[in-house]
Amino acid sequence: MERVLIRVIGDAIVELTGGCDGDRVFVADADVERATGWTIKALPGDRRGLCRGDVCIPVADRARLGPDGWIDLAALGAAVGRPVAIETTVSRGGAAVVVMGHPAAExxxxxxxxxxxxxxxxxxxxxxxxxxxxxxxxxxxxxxxxxxxxxxxxxxxxxxxxxxxxxxxxxxxxxxxxxxxxxxxxxxxxxxxxxxxxxxxxxxxxxxxxxxxxxxxxxxxxxxxxxxxxxxxxxxxxxxxxxxxxxxxxxxxxxxxxxxxxxxxxxxxxxxDQLMPDEDQQLARAEYRLAVELWRGGDVGLAERHFVRAGELAPHDFTIRRGSMPLRGQDPFGQPFFALYRQWEAAGRPYYTEPVAVSHDS
Structure with a gap:
């Protein structure tokens, strides 16, 4: 495991020293609460759980969260139902970046x-x-x-x-x-x-x-x-x-x-009449937030991968797909937009009604 600086973006932005192993990012048990708001606690019956406030989620197998003394942030996200987007390539800002999004159910x-x-x-x-x-x-x-x-x-x-x-x-x-x-x-x-x-x-x-x-x-x-x-x-x-x-x-x-x-x-x-988010939508939002963070740091190539991934997860979300165009050097009123518009129309105009007939008499 390589020791690196990690920037965790969740309810707040926290920077701390952790570890990377391939595409996995780890924080020490002692740092997990500062990084995520969750902590590992002993539960009745010789069990352990991830706890935050009055909520505790039992962990059947501590090893699934990472090696002794360390927590894999993606595994923690899966355990507590939070979408996680990760870039382990150390950015120009000098840190690996992890975004912990909000659960669809929440x-x-x-x-x-x-x-x-x-x-x-x-x-x-x-x-x-x-x-x-x-x-x-x-x-x-x-x-x-x-x-x-x-x-x-x-x-x-x-x-x-x-x-x-x-x-x-x-x-x-x-x-x-x-x-x-x-x-x-x-x-x-x-x-x-x-x-x-x-x-x-x-x-x-x-x-x-x-x-x-x-x-x-x-x-x-x-x-x-x-x-x-x-x-x-x-x-x-x-x-x-x-x-x-x-x-x-x-x-x-x-x-x-x-x-x-x-x-x-x-x-x-x-x-x-409400349109509720699903897990792909929330993961797309996390990927988009990660892409923007990388873009702001000047890591345009790294950002592009996550902009693309966000669009794949939420293909008809214009706040992600069209909203990213100015950041990616694309014209949001040009061909990239019209290509998106054609895809959206072919999908049945999600979120909009069918267009009304427009009179040209006036």
């Missing part, structure tokens, strides 16, 4: 609760805003990106924000982008006064299960999701291309904001 349970995850992110103006900062107001959460035509919708969302501000309503926009620099021109051009958050690490994307942009989520005054992820546009300037008219959504939004009429009969109907 994410699905959180979404089914209909409690809006209170994610906090930096904004284009340099502050930090959380979804829960606007508790007591109805919120339209709008995920968009500079690599999507929906960047032109920001002005339309500004109109919605202004029209209903006195009704206790706020637009919250989230840019699924790497930096403020690529987002700010679109925010400034729209004259947006609502908060615009930057989700460079896909933290909110993961928590809300977002797979494409634009996506909107309705959140009520009590932080409950009353309408789950839906592909909606602020206006109809690209209607012929995407086939999603803005009128029905804006009318429904008005009824909810002004009259309190929600589009679902009850919570079960909301849940039935």
């Amino acid at each position: 994410r699905a349970a959180a979404l089914r609760s209909l409690r809006a995850p209170d994610v906090r992110l930096p904004t284009v103006d340099g502050s930090e805003v959380g979804i829960g900062d606007h508790t007591g107001r109805k919120r339209l959460l709008v995920a968009f990106a500079s690599w999507c035509g929906c960047r032109y919708d920001l002005a339309a969302w500004q109109q919605v924000h202004e029209r209903y501000a006195d009704n206790g309503f706020t637009v919250l926009a989230v840019a699924v982008d790497e930096s403020v620099d690529v987002v700010r021109p679109w925010v400034d051009a729209a004259g947006a006064t609502y908060p615009v958050l930057i989700d460079a690490d896909h933290t909110l994307v993961d928590a809300y299960g977002i797979r494409n942009v634009p996506t909107v989520v309705w959140i009520d005054e009590d932080d409950r999701i009353v309408r789950p992820n839906a592909p909606e546009f602020g206006d109809d300037q690209f209607l012929e291309f995407h086939g999603q008219p803005s009128g029905p959504h804006r009318a429904a939004l008005h009824r909810w904001i002004v009259d309190g009429v929600t589009p679902y009969e009850d919570d079960d109907a909301v849940r039935a």
Whole structure:
């Protein structure tokens, strides 16, 4: 086993000395809690388990977790149900990198609760805003990106924000982008006064299960999701291309904001309309996060392998496949996008409806 510096990215980013053996990464028993939040404890009946808080998962065979005194992080991930993405080639940053993602079951349970995850992110103006900062107001959460035509919708969302501000309503926009620099021109051009958050690490994307942009989520005054992820546009300037008219959504939004009429009969109907993550999706998110970390460190070749792997695991996730194009030197409005678009249409337009017929009479 070769001793190396390891960067573990999970709920936090931790660097520590561990070991690599081929494509396996190990941390010492004494370091596993700092690295992962889990620890090995003795359980009744001369057993051992992986424990975190009040949760303990029995380990039938300690040897499966690694040699005595060491924990294989991939084996730990498998034992506790967390997807793990690994790059053992020491990066330019001087470390092997491990990303421990969130389990699909954990994410699905959180979404089914209909409690809006209170994610906090930096904004284009340099502050930090959380979804829960606007508790007591109805919120339209709008995920968009500079690599999507929906960047032109920001002005339309500004109109919605202004029209209903006195009704206790706020637009919250989230840019699924790497930096403020690529987002700010679109925010400034729209004259947006609502908060615009930057989700460079896909933290909110993961928590809300977002797979494409634009996506909107309705959140009520009590932080409950009353309408789950839906592909909606602020206006109809690209209607012929995407086939999603803005009128029905804006009318429904008005009824909810002004009259309190929600589009679902009850919570079960909301849940039935949710798109839940699966294990491949969550592993894809971990692979994408690993690729971005390597890309930021200048390891473009290593990053490319993991961008490709993420796309293979989640072939119709545009936040991964199209979202990675600018980082990979590809044009998100050029041939790489149209190739992806054709694959997506051939698969039945996942997440979208069939395009409406567009009149050319007006």
